[in-house]
Amino acid sequence: MRHLNFHHLRLFWTIAHEGGLTRAAERLNLSQSALSVQLAKLEESLGHALFERQGKRLVLTEAGRIALDYADTVFAAGAELLDTLGGRPASRRRVLRVGALPTLSRNFQMQFLRPLAGRADTELVLRSGSLRELLIDLEAHMLDVVLANAAVRRDAHSDLHSHLLAEQAVSLVGRPAASAAPLRFPEDLAGTPVVLPSLASEIRAGFDRILELAGIRPVIVAEVDDMAMLRLIARETDALTLVPAIVVRDELEAGLLVERYRVRDLTERFFAVVQSRRFPNSLVAEVLEAFDRTPFRGAP
Template identity: 55%
Template sequence: MLNLHHLRLFRAVALDGTLTGAARRLNLSQSALSTQLRALEASLGHDLFERRGRGLVLTEAGHIALDHAEAIFRTADDLTATLRQTGQGRQALRVGALATLSRNFQLQFLAPVIGRADVEVVLRSGSLAELLRGLDALTLDVVLTNLAPPGDAASPWLIHHLAEQPVSLIGTPARIGADTRPLARLLAEEPLILPTGDTALRASIDAMLARLGITPLVAAEADDMAMLRLLVREDAGLAVLPPIVVRDEIGAGLLREAARLDGISESFLAVTRRRRFGNPLLADLLGAK
């Protein structure tokens, strides 16, 4: 029988790289820790470490054991987090959102659960790397983003395509007026408010401008949809945005759509982690998309 206590000690040593450091963190003597590691190696039939200098390096068998140990303890953490909520009066849905993502889109995604007496929605924002770490550590149930995380066949991420939003030139009624200029002239003659160059949307816009042979007059750039929204409301120029970002302003007549940028769109994604015990609230939200 595999001793899970020994496996947990092995993982601590593998992550630390030294017997001394792991023993100190585990509040064990080095001799006790070494004895239990040898017992694990005996039960598995393979050496898990080889000594190099003052450190310990995983063998091939050690790497395999560490991969399985991570999966085992992640499942245990997943089970604990899920079952702690069972029987509670309210369920928690822990959502991470890219700091630059449209707030309107976030609210649209969460609309089915917002206001429910039995649901507590916990929202956190950050960079994609920070949010994926939270997802991996099971402190988040889902990450909302417009940037797909890198991945391969071994990636733990599940990517759910939620929506594909059109992109338009947006401006104030005073700037647009009864303007009937074609799109190319608007792009060439009006100051533009653009997403920054490190966004997927900006790459598509730059490619379109290059095809049209236009060198734009850039009034402002921002990586935050909320800031783009404020800049266009202040009439700094025409903003290149998905209309959903300024849906309320368009509905109130504060902003207008000057032209649709055909062939350019913004993808909105939900990223989850492969889990044995998923959040049922999240399953309902994704199933509705």
């Protein structure tokens, strides 16, 4: 029967959190060669490499990320034991690391995470960044899932998969006005002040194509790549704002904004990007299944 050497596990845990052998050796007052020998023994006992060398850096493998999660749990449990016996009870929790584009609707993100939010046994770690940055972290096992509004291109060298979660209508919205006549689209947009997503957005590209084919040029008063800011601007300006309905769902329900026109054939898509893993985080499947069971709340 194999037994886990917890001393070796503690050394690995220190290397991982210190970011390499040099700093870990200094902290532990050991030589790097001695530390490497102990790490090799742990890898041999587990049957998996825990680090791979990229240049001068040690990067956790998938097995290394799993081992680190368990090591965090093991040593947290030891700290909890001391806390409990010292009259300071604590609880162990599983961790789900989620990355999301800053342009993604906060309402959508909250709906995706709601099944896990506030659970005593779960910790959510949320990160934002560019799609490139988040996918690098996903492949390095530093994230478990990435939320995006575009599918990731597949090729023979990629083990990333994009799960389409939902499609949401895109509308032109504005503040309510008693004299507002029904909007004729796209002709009424000629010379009309509008607030649009940035040029990097897929819905902006689709919207621009529609207007270009119709020969219509609106007056662009703002271009915004952050959906939270787009929502605020829509509430504060008299211009029409092009936005996925879910972004301003609360304002539409409260009557602060009204939908002036729902743009046909233009939708915002939401994807969960995951990596094929030998040791998947079970919380990913749990949150995906919960989202599939819950009707997607978009426009009212």
